[in-house]
Amino acid sequence: MKDRISRRGVIGLGVGAAALSAVGRTQPSGGVGFAVVGLGKLAQGQIIPGFANCRNARLAALVSGHPEKANRIAAEHRLPSSAVYNYDNFDRIAADPEIDVVYIVLPNFLHAEYTIRALKAGKHVLCEKPMATTVSDAEAMIAAAKVANRKLMIAYRCHYEPLNLEAMRRVRSGSLGKPRLVITKMVRQSDLSDPSDAWRLDMHQSGGGALADMGIYGVSGARYLLDEEPVEVRATARTNRNDPRFKTVEDLIAWEFRFASGAIAQGSTSFDAADEMAFEVIGQHKRLVADPGCFYNGNHLYQWQGGSRAEIAVHEIDQFAREMDWMADVVRGRAPLVSPGEEGLQDMRLMHAILESVGRDGAAVSTNWGYRRAVDPAMAVA
Ligand code: NAD
Secondary structure (H helix, E strand, C coil), rough: CCHHHHHHEEEHHHHHHHHHHCCCCCCCCCEEEEEECCCHHHHHHHHHHHHHHHEEEEEEEEEEECHHHHHHHHHHCHHHHHHHHCCCCHHHHHHCCCCCEEEEEHHHHHHHHHHHHHHHHEEEEEECCCCCCCHHHHHHHHHHHHHHHHEEEEECHHCCCCCHHHHHHHHHEEEEEEEEEEEEEEECCCCCCCHHHHHHCCCCHHCCCHHHHHHHHHHHHHHHHCCCCEEEEEEEEEEECHHHHCCCCCCCEEEEEECCCCCCEEEEEEEEEEEEEEEEECCCCCCCHHCCCCCCCCEEEEEECCCCCEEECCCCCCCHHHHHHHHHHCCCCCCCCCEHHHHHHHHHHHHHHHHHHHCCCCCCCCHHHHHCCCCCCCHHHC
């Protein structure tokens, strides 16, 4: 998501604002040191402020191509100038003992290169979603982590977020009855004049426009809500090629995943629609509605039975602090890797299958390649 939603999260609803007020505070000593690579909207709006809410992750270094910006942010966070790197001297992080984890917050097409360089430098990597722009890059990242014997975690904040976890647990408990249908709607407006969207609207740099940016939450969400992998997908797209935003990427995509259990997941994404990140799980007896369900905050979860609706109270957290703390725990051997590179790769392969079906006029594409997630977030995350 981009700034439109992050602004709502930061300024509108409190958690981010509290984090921002911590600018200038001394970092806690000790803890697992993170280098943040790429100081764009997400890094400045959410991730760097989020360290103030972390228990055991701390900001240790910044990597940027803009020295003025990097030095200003470093000064605000009491980091020495030696903690500021650029893309040319990036590999020198190998010799910096303050850095345990490298958090990749760059445009998607740069994720693979910087992940692999960080792993070669002996660091663990937390990489933003989508993991990469191609399946082969995602595979190369996983292979590099294995060779380096370092952890690779994909920054899927919803795997660690209380509302999404509560929805997973309710589905797992059987209280809805057998899950029949999952519906995910992950859409927003895009703006070609915003540099942060310009690369998202370029197929090479984003790996898939709205699908790679927003739709991925529905691809991943259907899987973790059902705790099952789709065996087949059919998809269709509606894209106005006269709109300058959609020269190389699709706009509106709707897909249908089929699961061996008989469940169906209908997903949709667009870069030309009113902001929404919502999902629904319809069981035989009850249904869950999360609307919104994946914003930074301000989410709501409801359970419907017949015509009556009950809101399920879920506490709000700083989702970025939570995932960075989780990564710190993984590095210290205190927590399992819930969203490893393999999870990112599965979503890359499924998004590729969606685009393949779009390109074949909605033909069914098999996704039955036998993947099973290693750790169920519903069971692993408190
Ligand atoms: P952004 O465009 O605002 O920031 C990207 C940063 O990378 C900028 O500071 C830019 O200067 C820098 N950069 C370095 N080399 C570049 C190059 N060759 N071309 C373009 N920029 C270059 O993007 P963002 O919104 O901060 O997104 C960054 C990443 O975070 C993306 O992978 C995105 O999918 C992800 N993201 C995740 C969430 C989430 O909720 N988990 C939300 C927003 C973004």
